[in-house]
Amino acid sequence: MMSDKKAINRRYFLAGSGAALVAGSLTGCQVNEEASPTSSANYDSTPVLDTVDVLVVGGGPAGIGAALAAKRQGVKCLVVESYSFFGGSAVWGLGKPMEQMRPGSKPRSAIHELLLKHLTDLSSQAARIENHSVYPNVHFLKAAIVDALDEVECPYYVHVQAADAVVEDNRITGVILATKQGLMRVSAKVVLDCTGDASIASFARASTLSEDSPSAPLSLTAAYIDVDVSSVKTGDITSAFDSARQKYPLLPKTVHGLKQVSNCSFGYMDHSGTSGFGSLDPLDPVQRSQAECKSRRQVLQMEHAMRESSTTALQDIDICEGASQVCVPLPRRVKGLYTLTGQDVAKGADFPDTIALRYEMVNNALVSCGVPYRTMVPEDVDGILIAGSGISADSSAVSTAAGNCMATGHAAGLAAAMSVRQGIMPRDLDAAKLQEALRKNDAT
């Protein structure tokens, strides 16, 4: 049996891992993913925090979509988030657009609109909606998400980090959380991995796809103030950086301009981040730490260079906030029953089990492609669905657009609730029934 073979492999790796890995140490942390013994761990004595039908891990766009959708189906649901706030990449974008929330300027689903309603209810300060994108003031977005979760009465914990998966016979039955009270266990009939990088699937030793992709640059967004955002041209910033490169060696190669946050008078700046620093693996604790720390220095050097530039409009600029973490454009993904490819995207493929659409702007035109249910189902582990940027897709088909992530989250939430009600594994769910349920939620 497949699971027996796995178990043997696992023991083999365990025996070898202890000594070999010490040498990796801080000099590069050559931690072999295969060597992670975590799924062999016995957590029987770990205190149980909660037992639920559907556990959503990660409170970014995918997790929010999943939680809202699942809870509205009446199942017992819980969302856990490692930061102290919800929003994930939409928040650490610090104002970067949540793309494809309204593809073609049209509402996308009842779930997307529920969040947008709460966001725009807060005031015109909270967000600016332009075409398909929502430009949030992220501090309003955090509150709006809590408002949406509270409206559907979905319970949640923040500041608890998923640390491991509980696996029995190749089926995930719960998640281990690192909390202020120590490790705690949440048992669930279905776990929705909305971590953005298939963390839970990976903890459970599901196959992942990160190895096929070179590390894409990571970038830390920062917000800047005391500058007339509308009058500053990207060219001014570029020339400020070009003339200061010698003095400030961490300046990014390219900048995407200083853009207005929501309807506010301050701006955020997105840039090419670590692209000049060599390849840094966002999953490796040491390399990730290096990327985060270098990026902190980088956004400060960007401020220096702008203040010292010859463009008067830039000379008073103040850095007022660095993001919670870098953006990861090409995260680890699960290897699912189907892997979405760049070719699928290019030809706008449709699938019999399409459960969401992946929208993208290509040369100012909106293109879409079906996302099959199978991309959310890991090949080799049960009891779990993946939503958001960690679904099974090759490096040219990954999408981190908030609207797309929310859409797969929405589908995963419904699928989980239906699986729970039918007492089946998500992999055995009839995709046609899921499509029908999605249509009832006005999903396109």
Add this chain to the structure above:
Amino acid sequence: MNELNHSRRRLLKQTGLGVGLAAAAPLAGATMLMPSKVEAVTPPQHYALLPVLDEVDVLICGGGAAGIGAGLGAAQQGVKTLVIENCTFFGGVISWMVGMEMNQMRPKGKGRSDTIEALINRMESYGDQAMKWRNSNSIIPNVEYFKVVVLECFDAVNCNYLVGVRAADAIVENNVVKGVVVATKRGLMRINAQAVVDCTGDADIAHYAGAETFIYNEGNLGAMTLGSNYNHWQKPSGAFKKGRDKYPLLPKTMIIRQVAKCEFSFYNNEGSLVLGNMNPVDLKQRTRTETQLSRQLVQNVLAMREFGDTEEQKNAELVGAGQQVSARESRRLHGEYTLTIDDIEEGTAQPDTVAWRTGGIDVGPGGLYKPEGMRIFDIPYRSLLPIKVDGLIVAGRCISADHIPELSGKSIGNQFAAGQGAGTAAAVAAKQGLLPRKIDIGEVQAILKKDNVDLFPTNRSTRA
């Protein structure tokens, strides 16, 4: 003054503090949040099999003021030191409060140590953008600068660091902490260490290791605050009064100051007081605090825009927020010595001092009081040491102290200093292959003196 005396009496009564609480005696009146795991902890067997992320002499968990002091203190002794931090940046409360004063950085105008002065000098070298002195003792930082300055300070003394790594459990063998288990994107890993310094602010590691911890939860826990930054901001005065019906989370008191010389302000207030008594290490209460306070910030700015009188007020914008709430009081160690209110009032000198605290009391509910009677009081090494568990030193807000001593002199400068003392002690222990409890504290004191720490102040008045 009357109010203070009143509240102190009340607190004394509530906490049941007698004179001269004996070392290691059970704490009368201390409410245990959860039964501490006092029996010997058997780590899950698989911990032995976890990948080893690193092996170090001194491991510091938590990169706030105490952790920074500890990292610098230990690394300067030439031992292999690693500081791990849950956030992707250092600074802890300093960074989360996005510009709040770092108090007691130069008490009476004097630097606390060469190490801390070096950090201040680096901040000053960045000019007005990075910081300003509010008075001779308090720094108002732009925290984006502070985050980078910490990295520079660590680099200068070869102190290793890892951000985005969360300590999830302790590895304990025969009641000695041998390292910690960390949660990473690649699953759990272990970091082995000769000595571990718990600078988590909430005694997380001590709790994980089964050391005795406690929290005074008598309904008057110090409040939690979510720091925030605003643009076009003036003291809201009337606006908050008028807006309170519509925006019920508005705080009653607030401090607003310009961040360094930048065009935005930070804002400090009694935060979670509007929610009632909230415990930072209770998962439900912590979640409620984090989420309600994120709403509070929105209400602040909306009330200002709606009910403000001036153009500036009507154009106020929310331009930044803390990564998480900052706690004033939380779970802490029950150590070999527990600081009492007598220590504050008498300015107790301790033979095994590793730092001292000065400043004022910040007791909720109600805000800031500076007691006439507060004096500079020593932090004995014993207050950093767990009673039963070894291999572990605790520093920062979560050292062994009663309610008022905990809330007194918890200023940033005091935490840097105590952290430096703890880190130095950990380095001495690691170098000599001794358990932290067994070291000669005189050696630690000698090292600190060389760094120009005034360990035995003769004038214990808190006034300049």
